[in-house]
Amino acid sequence: MKDIELKLEDTKTSPHSEIKGHITVNYSGIYDGVVINTQIFGSNELVVYRSYNGKKISQNVSRLFINKDVMPENKAEFTAIISLESTQEHEIKFR
Secondary structure, eight states: OOSEEEEESOSOOOTTOEEEEEEEEOOOSOOOEEEEEEEETTOOOOEEEEEETTEEEEEEESEEEEEGGGOGGGEEEEEEEEOOOOSSOOOEEEO
């Protein structure tokens, strides 16, 4: 089992569609929270996070920090969108 698992509900996305994901922390040591960062290969555009654990994010956030205090059972869920306007495919890396 990995220390941190990140899973997306759907690995195929399109511009302006919602991305839903889940994080599970299996790390037995002390931690403050988790940071989710993304990279869209071949583009300067960003993935913008819209919510985590049902809480809306009012600003445009491209790097999401979730404090462990708001992660019941060391789990969190998030939503994000891609504002990329492109006709070609791009690979997106979540880390």
